Amino acid sequence: MSDILLTEVAGVAPRGRAHILRRFLHHKLAVLGVVVIALLGVAAAGATWLAPYDPDYIEIGQRYAPPLSDGRLLGADDLGRDVQSRLMFAGRISLSVGIAAMLVTLIVGFAVGAFAAYLGGFIDVALMRLTDVMLCFPSVFLLLFVAAFVTPTLTSIALMIGLTCWMEIARIVHAQILSLKSADFIAAAQLAGAPAWRIVLRQILPNTLAPLLVAATLNTANAILLESYISFLGYGIQPPQASWGNMLTNAQSDFQVDAWLAVFPGLAITLAVASFNFIGDGLRDALDPRVSHNER
Amino acid sequence: MVRYLFNRLGQSAVLLIGVSIIGFALMHLAPGGPLAVYTLNPTVTAQDIERVKHQFGLDQPVYVQYFKWAGGLVTGQWGYSFFGGRPVSAIVLERLPATFELMGSSLLLALIIGVAIGMLAAVRRNSILDYATATAAMIALSLPTFWFGLLGIFVFAQTLGWLPAGGIETTGGGGFADRMWHLVLPMLVLAFVLVAQWSRYTRSTMLEILGQDYMRTARAKGLRPARVLLAHGLRAALVPLVTLAGLQLPLLVGGALVTETVFSWPGMGLLFVNALGTRDYPVLMAILMVGALVVVLGNLLADVIVALIDPRIKLGHV
Amino acid sequence: MSLLEVRDLAVAFGRTRAVDGISFTLSEGETLGLVGESGCGKSTTALALMRLLHGAELHGSAIFGDCELLRLGETAMRAIRGAQMGMIFQDPGTALHPLIRVGDQVSEVMRAHLGISGEEARARSLELFRKVGIAAPEQRLRAYPHELSGGMCQRVMIAAAIACSPRLLIADEPTTALDVTVQAQILELIRAISRDARMAVILITHDLGVVAGLTDRVAVMYAGRIVEVATTDRLFAAPGHPYSRGLLGSLPKLDSGWNEELPTIPGSIETAAGAGGCRFAPRCPLASEICRNEPPLMAIGEGRFAACWKAS
Numbered sequence: 001m002s003d004i005l006l007t008e009v010a011g012v013a014p015r016g017r018a019h020i021l022r023r024f025l026h027h028k029l030a031v032l033g034v035v036v037i038a039l040l041g042v043a044a045a046g047a048t049w050l051a052p053y054d055p056d057y058i059e060i061g062q063r064y065a066p067p068l069s070d071g072r073l074l075g076a077d078d079l080g081r082d083v084q085s086r087l088m089f090a091g092r093i094s095l096s097v098g099i100a101a102m103l104v105t106l107i108v109g110f111a112v113g114a115f116a117a118y119l120g121g122f123i124d125v126a127l128m129r130l131t132d133v134m135l136c137f138p139s140v141f142l143l144l145f146v147a148a149f150v151t152p153t154l155t156s157i158a159l160m161i162g163l164t165c166w167m168e169i170a171r172i173v174h175a176q177i178l179s180l181k182s183a184d185f186i187a188a189a190q191l192a193g194a195p196a197w198r199i200v201l202r203q204i205l206p207n208t209l210a211p212l213l214v215a216a217t218l219n220t221a222n223a224i225l226l227e228s229y230i231s232f233l234g235y236g237i238q239p240p241q242a243s244w245g246n247m248l249t250n251a252q253s254d255f256q257v258d259a260w261l262a263v264f265p266g267l268a269i270t271l272a273v274a275s276f277n278f279i280g281d282g283l284r285d286a287l288d289p290r291v292s293h294n295e296r
Numbered sequence: 297m298v299r300y301l302f303n304r305l306g307q308s309a310v311l312l313i314g315v316s317i318i319g320f321a322l323m324h325l326a327p328g329g330p331l332a333v334y335t336l337n338p339t340v341t342a343q344d345i346e347r348v349k350h351q352f353g354l355d356q357p358v359y360v361q362y363f364k365w366a367g368g369l370v371t372g373q374w375g376y377s378f379f380g381g382r383p384v385s386a387i388v389l390e391r392l393p394a395t396f397e398l399m400g401s402s403l404l405l406a407l408i409i410g411v412a413i414g415m416l417a418a419v420r421r422n423s424i425l426d427y428a429t430a431t432a433a434m435i436a437l438s439l440p441t442f443w444f445g446l447l448g449i450f451v452f453a454q455t456l457g458w459l460p461a462g463g464i465e466t467t468g469g470g471g472f473a474d475r476m477w478h479l480v481l482p483m484l485v486l487a488f489v490l491v492a493q494w495s496r497y498t499r500s501t502m503l504e505i506l507g508q509d510y511m512r513t514a515r516a517k518g519l520r521p522a523r524v525l526l527a528h529g530l531r532a533a534l535v536p537l538v539t540l541a542g543l544q545l546p547l548l549v550g551g552a553l554v555t556e557t558v559f560s561w562p563g564m565g566l567l568f569v570n571a572l573g574t575r576d577y578p579v580l581m582a583i584l585m586v587g588a589l590v591v592v593l594g595n596l597l598a599d600v601i602v603a604l605i606d607p608r609i610k611l612g613h614v
Numbered sequence: 615m616s617l618l619e620v621r622d623l624a625v626a627f628g629r630t631r632a633v634d635g636i637s638f639t640l641s642e643g644e645t646l647g648l649v650g651e652s653g654c655g656k657s658t659t660a661l662a663l664m665r666l667l668h669g670a671e672l673h674g675s676a677i678f679g680d681c682e683l684l685r686l687g688e689t690a691m692r693a694i695r696g697a698q699m700g701m702i703f704q705d706p707g708t709a710l711h712p713l714i715r716v717g718d719q720v721s722e723v724m725r726a727h728l729g730i731s732g733e734e735a736r737a738r739s740l741e742l743f744r745k746v747g748i749a750a751p752e753q754r755l756r757a758y759p760h761e762l763s764g765g766m767c768q769r770v771m772i773a774a775a776i777a778c779s780p781r782l783l784i785a786d787e788p789t790t791a792l793d794v795t796v797q798a799q800i801l802e803l804i805r806a807i808s809r810d811a812r813m814a815v816i817l818i819t820h821d822l823g824v825v826a827g828l829t830d831r832v833a834v835m836y837a838g839r840i841v842e843v844a845t846t847d848r849l850f851a852a853p854g855h856p857y858s859r860g861l862l863g864s865l866p867k868l869d870s871g872w873n874e875e876l877p878t879i880p881g882s883i884e885t886a887a888g889a890g891g892c893r894f895a896p897r898c899p900l901a902s903e904i905c906r907n908e909p910p911l912m913a914i915g916e917g918r919f920a921a922c923w924k925a926s
Binding site: 333508510512513514515516517518519520523528529531532534535605606607608 | 664666671690693694696697700701703708709710711712713714722723725726727758760771774802
């Protein structure tokens, strides 16, 4: 969903660090986003020690235990498993997939965009056309089609999401490099005899960093949403391993039996995705020289 | 303008060729390739498969296969469903109207509401209304659509009983009113996300336009604020907004798929997810291609509309 | 009888005062030049009178006819804009809406203020196009701005501004963005229209050459203040304020040699002294001790006022 936000990130340029930080802190929802992600991160990473129960421990007597009963903060599910513990472990999976998929989009997108722009000529045309073509496919369709014949593991899911969502990054990198290619400091590096890969890594990467940072944040949000959907349909993370998405697989019936079961995982997804989106929004405002300080 | 349109038509053709190549590659990536239906069938022997392979031309060079396949795509020979053996073209095309009904009505609703919110937010920039709508839009964009849809069903269909929980009409058929009645909830759910997107687009587009000289001219003429905003502001915003409408089509199509599955809306999205369950690759393939086709043609349509709105395109000024 | 009477007009954006207490009057049918370098507040003055400034604080008073412009409600102000006060802007290329036919851009003013039918408005637009000297007006009504030249666009702007026969036309740098050859035509057009319709004009420009042949009186602005007001002839003959003298001195003369350097005023408007005193003093060749006190606008002759202790 949030790759729509990516179309708005062009034109972000590097700025003084202290200035950027001050502007970011001015964006209260973005700061809140950072706090929420930090809390979710701690809860997920420390789930082994922090979770009150074993997430897979089945206790028939506790089936559909309501929230705040018997010391269970969020109740128990249809098999009597502790919902809070499952959410924490599921967060570990969902956040990992989101971040891993984001990294894949960064690597693939950067590679495609950089090679196209740097090498130019036929390769440029071919790669950027490929990017255009990939953008024609609604990413959910593409993802589900591939997911139907790939064994779902954390790695394969992250790879699949990454491989269907790298196009915006490629476009940003491509545009940035083309505008930088003619810049004087690149010519200076070439004259000094620096090899191509070195120029890309040392000169071009730092300059494209600002818009990439924004895009990466929004891509993470998008990847979490996609993972939740394919897991919900049963093509993502497989039970008994919990992800926020597959905890909702039975949401339709859960809503009638015990609505809380269907509410909490959805809230967790929304919370995480919204946090990343707000952070991305805050980063864009902080890094965009065109938005003046009081314009939010 | 003719040259501009030919140019865009050419670009669309290139995109379609690219789309078909990706589709062809995907089909061969799928387990069992195009013959999966036979390899999965225990009564079919290896010899049979060889024979069918020859019959389908699968022993020929890849490029020959591609041209045959692409030719079939153009002429409507999209293969047969693994289950029931009906032609895929018939199965998919009969689902298209339902999808268009949902997509079209949601988009229309979202455009009206989203553009209105975005314009208000731009005019009252940095007001409470602006912050509130921006925050609400961001949260709406962060909701998993499938979960939000289920929540909607739980609240409005199961708890309050105001609206039907799913389907396109009452089983056994209902009238026009019945169909509209069934449309309300899925349309609202899909439109919710779209409204969020459109209010964001419109706000940033309008902010740029409000600072233009011609808007000051319009006010200097003593026109009513509504006229300044609509006849001058919105008129100018139409060009970027229509272009954006084209660009966000993949998201609209994707969103429709998700919404359909939640509401058992008998369109392409529901068909896709059902075919996924049975690994009915020809059907999946066809829907993938139709989805991409809708996107490419939608973009082309957006370009045509822009050319009609913007007189500068006639002379190639833009 | 005066049409517009501006007294102590001040425009503040937050803490900065773009216009800092200016006063002037304008009679029916009179043409006043408002001259100064960029940033002196002349355009802000115009936009303040039209009440087109967003987020600005307005002080003082501006009586137009029998209305106090600065305290008029938005609806009443709207009835004045375009109907009794017309305005044209610097760049006709951006001031016209790019997606609306120029004929419609003229008609809409009349439809908004005169309550006439679309048909009638179109007929009058055609008349106006003839009046402002647009060739082949029937075809041009249906043209879009990008199909017309800059000068032609400015004629359209003028047609829209005078469509409702306003009593005052404010022209903000109307020729700055135009080719030199077109500038004279546009100025001549403005003069002819104001003479025929007895329409008062405030002509804002940084170019004294524009003012010379066109205006009855000139007000010279510097750093948000009016430093001199005089009839055009007298100002050119004997400028009273050292700044006006500097402006006139930096005009190229027909008899100056090709290799003679043009005289300039040293420094820039940013150096204007903030706290008290004459604002021009830091750049003034005549500045002395007395200039630490702010000079008021003083009569220095018949119909001549200058804000300078040294003005004779």
